[in-house]
Amino acid sequence: MVRRLFWKLYVSYLVVVIVCTGAVGGFVLSAMRKVYVSRVAADLEARAQLIAEQIRKPLKQRQYAGLDDVCERLGKASSTRITVIMPNGLVAADSDEEPSQMDSHADRPEVIEAVAGRLGKTLRYSKTLRTDMMYVATPVYIDESVAAVIRTSLPLTDIEHVLGTVAGRVLLGAVVVAGLAAGVGLVVSRRISRPLERLREGAQRFAEGDFSQELPGTHTEEIASLATALNRMAAQLGEKIQTITRQRNEQEAILASMIEGVVAIDTEQRILSLNQAAGRLLNVEIAQAQGRNLVEVIRNADLQRLTKKILSSRQIVEEQITLHDGAERFVQVHGSVLRDGTDREIGSLLVINDVTRLRRLETVRRDFVANVSHELMTPITAIKGFVETLCEGGLEDQRKATKFLGIIGRQADRLNAIIEDLLRLSRIEEEGKSGGFDAVEAPLAEVLRAAVAACEAQAAEHQTQIHTDCSDELQVRMNPQLIEQAVVNLLDNAINYSDAGSRVYVDAEGREGETVIRVVDEGCGIAAEHLPRIFERFYRVDKARSRELGGTGLGLAIVKHIAQVHGGRVTVESTPGKGSIFTIHLPHRSASTEASSM
Numbered sequence: 208m209v210r211r212l213f214w215k216l217y218v219s220y221l222v223v224v225i226v227c228t229g230a231v232g233g234f235v236l237s238a239m240r241k242v243y244v245s246r247v248a249a250d251l252e253a254r255a256q257l258i259a260e261q262i263r264k265p266l267k268q269r270q271y272a273g274l275d276d277v278c279e280r281l282g283k284a285s286s287t288r289i290t291v292i293m294p295n296g297l298v299a300a301d302s303d304e305e306p307s308q309m310d311s312h313a314d315r316p317e318v319i320e321a322v323a324g325r326l327g328k329t330l331r332y333s334k335t336l337r338t339d340m341m342y343v344a345t346p347v348y349i350d351e352s353v354a355a356v357i358r359t360s361l362p363l364t365d366i367e368h369v370l371g372t373v374a375g376r377v378l379l380g381a382v383v384v385a386g387l388a389a390g391v392g393l394v395v396s397r398r399i400s401r402p403l404e405r406l407r408e409g410a411q412r413f414a415e416g417d418f419s420q421e422l423p424g425t426h427t428e429e430i431a432s433l434a435t436a437l438n439r440m441a442a443q444l445g446e447k448i449q450t451i452t453r454q455r456n457e458q459e460a461i462l463a464s465m466i467e468g469v470v471a472i473d474t475e476q477r478i479l480s481l482n483q484a485a486g487r488l489l490n491v492e493i494a495q496a497q498g499r500n501l502v503e504v505i506r507n508a509d510l511q512r513l514t515k516k517i518l519s520s521r522q523i524v525e526e527q528i529t530l531h532d533g534a535e536r537f538v539q540v541h542g543s544v545l546r547d548g549t550d551r552e553i554g555s556l557l558v559i560n561d562v563t564r565l566r567r568l569e570t571v572r573r574d575f576v577a578n579v580s581h582e583l584m585t586p587i588t589a590i591k592g593f594v595e596t597l598c599e600g601g602l603e604d605q606r607k608a609t610k611f612l613g614i615i616g617r618q619a620d621r622l623n624a625i626i627e628d629l630l631r632l633s634r635i636e637e638e639g640k641s642g643g644f645d646a647v648e649a650p651l652a653e654v655l656r657a658a659v660a661a662c663e664a665q666a667a668e669h670q671t672q673i674h675t676d677c678s679d680e681l682q683v684r685m686n687p688q689l690i691e692q693a694v695v696n697l698l699d700n701a702i703n704y705s706d707a708g709s710r711v712y713v714d715a716e717g718r719e720g721e722t723v724i725r726v727v728d729e730g731c732g733i734a735a736e737h738l739p740r741i742f743e744r745f746y747r748v749d750k751a752r753s754r755e756l757g758g759t760g761l762g763l764a765i766v767k768h769i770a771q772v773h774g775g776r777v778t779v780e781s782t783p784g785k786g787s788i789f790t791i792h793l794p795h796r797s798a799s800t801e802a803s804s805m
């Protein structure tokens with residue numbers, strides 16, 4: 208059973224004190240008793256000697272009758288029982304009893320001793336007096352032989368009484384000493400156990416990782432050196448924990464700031480750790496994933512196969528994997544064997560790169576090249592066809608030849624328009640990327656008026672009215688030529704995709720944090736499914752109509768890039784049959800170069 212040190216110390220102390228006082232008291236009492244008994248014995252012997260002198264004469268004269276009186280007198284005077292016994296055991300006289308009534312005393316040990324000529328002493332129970340008695344028997348010599356034995360005796364009740372009083376005193380003394388000693392023990396035990404208790408509390412704090420308070424010093428050398436050792440240990444531990452924490456924090460910071468996802472897996476396929484990027488890429492909660500099996504956390508057969516391959520081949524493995532969590536994503540996984548400090552294999556390490564954007568860009572580029580080739584091919588094929596027809600005698604028919612040349616001319620214009628738009632696009636892109644694009648603070652109303660003027664002829668042809676609404680005070684930081692180009696492209700579409708006689712509105716206003724330019728028409732509108740792709744290069748809702756109208760399919764792509772190089776964006780809202788609203792958002796902060804190559 209675990210008991211507190213204080214109680215252990217105190218109880219032991221108490222037991223020692225009680226046993227010691229008990230032992231000392233017992234020893235004192237027994238020594239006193241011995242001294243007292245021997246004193247009584249000596250006393251009795253002296254009395255016996257005195258009596259012997261008194262009765263020697265009557266004995267010699269054999270006058271036994273007077274003996275009894277002498278005994279009675281002397282006995283009374285000395286409060287002692289006196290008995291005169293003949294060598295044969297017969298009682299000749301007794302101070303207390305009638306001798307004739309008394310039996311032979313020949314068998315009494317003290318009498319046997321005295322008859323033999325020695326001093327006899329006994330402590331024994333007297334049947335006659337019914338009490339413990341001390342007997343001392345002395346021989347009385349007459350003519351060199353023992354004539355009688357004088358026995359003096361005293362009841363021991365006196366001794367017991369005296370000893371009882373002494374024992375009471377001793378006990379009282381012992382209780383006082385024990386009480387004092389217990390008090391001292393209490394203080395001493397406290398003095399030992401208190402600092403130990405404080406050490407225990409301090410060590411408990413250390414165990415809980417709190418090293419802020421040092422253990423207090425004490426007056427006891429052993430406890431003080433224990434406290435010093437514990438303090439030193441705590442300081443070292445604190446330092447080590449700090450170092451480990453700092454290193455871990457550094458590691459975590461490095462891992463957290465990595466763009467690549469990093470996942471460490473043990474040989475049983477359990478996730479040891481993963482960084483934020485990995486959590487994001489694999490769409491898992493870091494805290495929940497740790498310690499769990501990879502199969503449970505990421506349901507991707509390719510990834511599991513890859514980790515198995517790393518562990519079985521012990522080689523670096525690199526693969527592209529498709530993740531299907533909602534949107535399809537492509538990741539490049541670089542896997543290698545994970546080793547601990549002693550170069551032991553403890554699992555595998557995966558470094559994951561998101562290549563979705565790269566893959567998309569690749570696809571966009573491939574599509575773009577195919578689209579450009581296709582767009583250029585159509586007019587070239589037409590031109591080639593008509594040139595061949597002309598060469599094969601078509602020139603002879605003047606009227607047809609003129610018609611064909613007209614077509615060839617229009618196709619060449621189309622080629623020119625496409626190439627011009629492509630060059631414009633790439634120029635905007637380049638300027639946006641290199642930052643070589645000039646932005647100035649200029650009034651927007653002027654830019655809008657210039658754009659409307661540029662579209663006037665076309666609007667007149669379509670009998671379209673253009674309404675402009677823009678405050679002359681509205682100043683915007685922009686490249687005026689590019690913004691004019693964007694508005695012209697939007698107006699061009701608004702006129703082209705509206706019926707004759709309809710209206711087009713251009714307005715601009717400053718809002719919180721941005722300036723918006725809106726081009727609103729009442730035309731055919733665009734079905735919702737086309738809206739997400741409308742700003743892609745060469746994307747057209749109605750190819751035939753676009754071509755017929757001389758569109759290149761690049762107009763909106765140019766608008767989008769112009770908005771992007773200004774740090775803004777372009778949005779569209781449209782209801783088929785009712786019209787469309789194209790909005791260019793220009794942020795108030797300085798135009799940045801966020802052009803994307805899409």
Ligand code: ADP
Nearest residue numbers: 700701704747748749753758759760761762763
């Ligand atoms: P295009 O040279 O063919 O006009 P754009 O990039 O300017 O090429 O436009 C892409 C497509 O978006 C057009 O082919 C047309 O189908 C659609 N579109 C653009 N603006 C409008 C509009 N205001 N109303 C209806 N459809 C439009």
